[in-house]
Amino acid sequence: MHELAITQGIIELCQGHAVGRRVLSVDVEIGELGSVVPDAIQFCFEACSRGTELEGAVLTIVRVPGRGSCNTCGAEMRLESLYDPCVSCGAYGVIVTAGEEMRVREIEVAD
Numbered sequence: 001m002h003e004l005a006i007t008q009g010i011i012e013l014c015q016g017h018a019v020g021r022r023v024l025s026v027d028v029e030i031g032e033l034g035s036v037v038p039d040a041i042q043f044c045f046e047a048c049s050r051g052t053e054l055e056g057a058v059l060t061i062v063r064v065p066g067r068g069s070c071n072t073c074g075a076e077m078r079l080e081s082l083y084d085p086c087v088s089c090g091a092y093g094v095i096v097t098a099g100e101e102m103r104v105r106e107i108e109v110a111d
């Protein structure tokens with residue numbers, strides 16, 4: 001259940017940003033290739049934000065599609081999983097260029 005720790009990290013980051021003001025909304029990017037389950041984050045967020053500056057804030061999760069670049073032929077492609085071979089030449093060892101990230105993109109704070 002590492003989503004709980006991740007969610008607490010998100011909340012702490014927002015609290016640091018809000019310094020006592022109310023947080024209205026948070027946008028979080030979660031890569032499709034990562035192991036983070038967005039529904040679990042959403043669930044933990046509601047539970048963990050109670051009684052904090054983030055209570056009632058809208059959490060928007062944006063999924064970032066996986067992308068990779070082939071080490072052998074240089075092709076760029078959409079990746080469905082971390083260990084997909086290159087769609088163009090079939091080689092393994094495609095370098096993941098997007099889809100593993102997990103970051104807070106935007107925090108909206110009340111004035």
Ligand SMILES: [Zn+2]
Pocket residue numbers: 070071072073074075086087088089090091
């Ligand atoms: Zn290739």
